[in-house]
Amino acid sequence: MRIILLGSPGAGKGTQARFISESLGIPQISTGDILRAEVASNSTLGQSVAEILDSGGLVPDNIIIDIVKSRLQKDDCKRGFLLDGFPRTLNQAEALKKANIKLDLVIEIHVDDEEIVSRLSRRWFHQSSGRTYHEIYQPPKQKGVDDITGEALIQRKDDKEETVRNRLKIYHQQTQPLINYYNKAAQNNEINYVKIDGSTEVTTVKNSIMAAMSTIKSKNNNEGGLHYHNVQYKTHSRL
Secondary structure, eight states, rough: OOEEEEETTSHHHHHHHHHHHHHHHHOOEEHHHHHHHHHHHHHHHOOOOOOOHTTTTOHHHHHHHHHHHHHTTSSSGGTOOOEOOOOOHHHHHHHHHHHHHOEEEEEEEEOOOOHHHHHTEEEEEEEEEEEEEEETTTTTTTTBOOOTTTOOOOOOGGGSSSHHHHHHHHHHHHHHHHHHHHHHHHHTTEEEEEEETTTTTTTHHHHHHHHHHHHHHHHHHHTTSSSOOOOOTTTTTTO
């Protein structure tokens, strides 16, 4: 199965991506990982990417598209792949289509912004061990103090409320056009689009995603080939 995974920062996308990748036996492909791999390979393209990153610039769409297309040609993608963090723009989505890279499913893990802010802005860390706490879901025994060492907990800059809200604003600006694009494709029976309520327990979200994928796979098999359906699921639905 060939999947794109969408989700705002803090929606649990990384956790669910690992579940999907392991359950289907397909690689999880993130643009960050493949850019780093390309740089490490010291290829001509990798050298160009390294120069851009070293200068603090953004890697242009055409280079990212070329790297992703190259990655999808590797043997481990023959059974499918999970694209995490790509496409980010309409230009990238159109490039996938023009390259005749077929997609089976777009999964959107949706969580309301206020829930995201609550999740991220109330996280605290013990710096040396990496232990994580949350003011509501997993509070330390003593506020602001690590349970084991008694040392002070810290909050990462990315988790401060103002930063979280800015990240969400950028995400919506970038991703809403993609959501509209793939929803239209689903309405035209070109692809499956699944919207999952990500505000509940991790296992509940996982089970909803797995059920949705199973339903789509079954439909495709029963209909004698790859057909596309517009599917919208919530975690509380009976799948």
